[in-house]
Amino acid sequence: MTSPTCLIIDSMHESLFPMLTAIGWEAVSLPTITRDEIKTKHHGFDGLIVRSKTTIDRDLLGENPTIKFVARAGAGIDNLDVEYLHxxxxxxxxxxxxxxxxxxxxxxxxxxxxxxxxPHADHQVREGIWEREDNRGEELMGKTVGIIGYGNMGNAFARRLAGFACNVLAYDKYKSGFSDAYCKEAGMEELFVETDILSLHIPLTNETRKLITLDYLKRFNKKIIVVNTARGEIVSLADMAQAVQQGQVRGAVLDVLENEKLKTFTVEQQQAFNILREKTNVIFTPHIAGWTFESHVKINVALTDKIKALELTR
Structure with a gap:
């Protein structure tokens, strides 16, 4: 019996290939393949591994695909047409x-x-400015942290807050009974009242796209800090800029943006970005929250473990 085969259409860490071999799979890696080429080359493969190259949908795979699984090398699946694949x-x-x-x-x-x-203090010192009072900060201890989405990411964040003596509240629309040693399950109304720091750990879906608007942020009783490491499209950039200007959001960490191709900003997006980038209470990073040398390998371990488990039902 021949080994099952999978087509890899993105650049992947080299650790993936011996892992797949070890569980009896053969891999064909075509990281420079185009979308049109995928349409003809995927036939005959048992699996497909993708990172972010393209959307996996009916247009790509057609009506009679041979693949039995699509493996996304990452957390989100917003580039997969879930309805079609099901x-x-x-x-x-x-x-x-x-x-x-x-x-x-x-x-x-x-x-x-x-x-x-x-970041602000570092910049000042590099410019020859030694200003302590201007950089007086605040402690995380004692703050109420509201987490929206209590899956792998939300739980990992809550675990790391355990040593800071925070009050951690978590809301997840699709889970219940998940209070644990690291968080207390709460409804959104409680988060609106109690939250000092809001951290987003939800996937991008039709339901969550532009969930965080100015009106939404105004529902919080306190002036909050917002951290988004999930998906940029969940937060309206224009509304975030307004919320920061108005003081409803007193600080923001934005690892993701609704448009991460900065040179293709719309006029509205550019105006919002220009406002936010001038603020010392806003930190931007280029979608690197989950981007470490270790996670590169851990993602491959997680994928191969799940592919191996499929062997039980092949």
């Missing part, structure tokens, strides 16, 4: 376990950097 009986695998530790660490680190004015 219709065709194609299993969806993703690797949120692989970068949850990286996201948890980043979220704490970026939040501390913001609250202690580290």
């Amino acid at each position: 219709e065709k009986g194609i299993q969806i695998l993703h690797a949120s376990e692989g970068n949850r530790d990286a996201v948890g660490e980043y979220t704490v680190g970026a939040l501390l950097s913001l609250m202690r004015n580290i």
